[in-house]
Amino acid sequence: MQNNNVFESNSEMEVRESQNGANLLKNGHESKCVSTKIETKVKKARSYVELSLLNMANSVKSFGVNQRRVLVLYTGGTIGMVKNKDGVLIPQKGAFENLIRGYPQLHDNMFWRQRLSEADFDTSFLVLPEVKELDVRIFYKIVEYETLLDSSNMTEVEWIKISEDIMKYYEQYDGFVVLHGTDTLSYTASAISFMFENIGKAVVFTGSQIPIFEPRSDGADNFVSSLIIAGGLNIPEVTVYFGSKLFRGNRTRKVSVNNFYAFDSPNCVPLVEVGIDFEVNKKAIFKPTVIEKCHLHAKMSKNVGLLRIFPSISSSVIKAFCQQPIEGVVLESYGAGNIPSNRDDVFKEIAAAVARGVIVINITQCATGSVVTPMYETGRLIAECGVISGYDMTPEAALTKLSYVLSKTELTYQQKVEMMVTNIRGELTNTSSIAIEDNILVDALATSLNIQSPKKLIEVTDKVFSALLLYAIEHDDARAVKKMLDMGADVNAENSEGKTVLHEAILKGNVPIIEYLLKNGANVHLKTRCGETPLLTAIHKDDHTVINLLKQCGAHLTNADAKSVAEMLSLAARSGIVNRMESLRIAGADLNASDEIKHTPLHKAVLCNNSDVVRYLLAQEGIQKELPDVLGFTPLDCAIKLGNHNIINMLKQ
């Protein structure tokens, strides 16, 4: 018994389609779906209703499998090491995943077994146990690297490999975790943060101080929290999770050899602090300002170096250091950017390197603080030599940024210098980008609601700002949208169904507002609680302009969308809804995709005599009109048997 209109109507159509097919098979009778104009209109009206019901049904159906997928790249490091016969730690090959499968806090074996009966369940995935903070399940796959490395052995070759692997699977996963040794983790995370341009998903680096195989280890905690962050929180940056904090990757330094709190980001607040709750510092998350896809710049220059000034440094050391092929030097100076002013020989060598076209960037040796506009004679002289300020960049960030910028051979020297002093991934504090906070409203809230605790005030302010932002969107008030964002409203705020501000704006269809949101950090990958991406919302609205805009910003159909996309394609083909076909095509759906009996949308359109869809499909580039179904019938065979001359002619052309 069908109790759902959607499937009743679908199956009615399937019966019609298969009757046509069966007639073709059994006796070759010409079965004609004669459609009068009225019938066509009624059919189309019904189909639109069906499409919207199907959209709802898909949302409900996906509720049961509300999952996020995370890809884990295991590259080496202490986390997976064991002691060898000499008593030293070395990476252990082939043991990691098996061990993790036996850890109840990392893998829900019972749930995994229940899923085995599902035909499309990929058994290579592990499943994180239910987490109270999340209303999604994290499914993750571990890819162990062929050569597991102590991170001290890593070079830019490994940075490129890791980033290429992430890029390769970028569209298939919601987030990424990289298990990495701690010694050079800050270098790798910094480098990869620069190599990924316009990243829209989370890449979390983590590792441990004690191997996960040992009874007392920080490995499991770091791993679990990293998975939750990568799959469940919206932090589209390259980050480092360690010892209960998530840091921006290019701000981190390894600060302790022994401590479980081995990392810190001295000049930048943590993005998340993990205690009983996950406290996300939304304002600190780096926001993109351009509408562009994620792109990997998989190149780094090796011609860079870190030069630390010390009291009796000789000019010959500087001279030797700055020799060809060196193109960029990170100079670690004293305090706020000073080097000795009484050492003409040192200045001469640095000035000569700059004059040869070497980019010399000045950062401080201090653990916190920034190189500033010269306060002292010692600082003024170095700026006069043409050395540029690296502000508060860490040595790891400055070095890898220089390596990234220098590898952009299409840029002029001046453009490279410009890029080095600009905040491109949140790696340096740019005082001009501080958001305008309107404290009047916040103060009024605190007073009128008698809120004493700062944490509660942030919570209430967030809620009020989000509500006002949504109100502005609903009323097409672009000025108010801008004002609310300036005041600190979260551009990725969501309502109780998990619909984000972007989803709401798409439903409203105001293109300038959507564009404004995208240029101010709205993330195109965030799904509603039912798993609907902004791209799916735009498809359901058949808003081609918005679909194009989202695609430009890197939105894509996901694995999780496959079923609903197939159903939408099928229904649009069978019901003659060309507009929906076009929405799906722009969104990136495969118009040749076939179902279990190898019927393509073209077969379906032919079998249902939908000449508009047939014409539309045939006009598309790459359409394969000769594909046979399971019984060997091409769309043309079907049309001939059905005797629809109009369609036969179209297919023969």
Ligand SMILES: NC(=O)C[C@H](N)C(=O)O
């Ligand atoms: N804790 C660690 O992972 C240190 C190790 N030597 C590494 O960096 O690979």
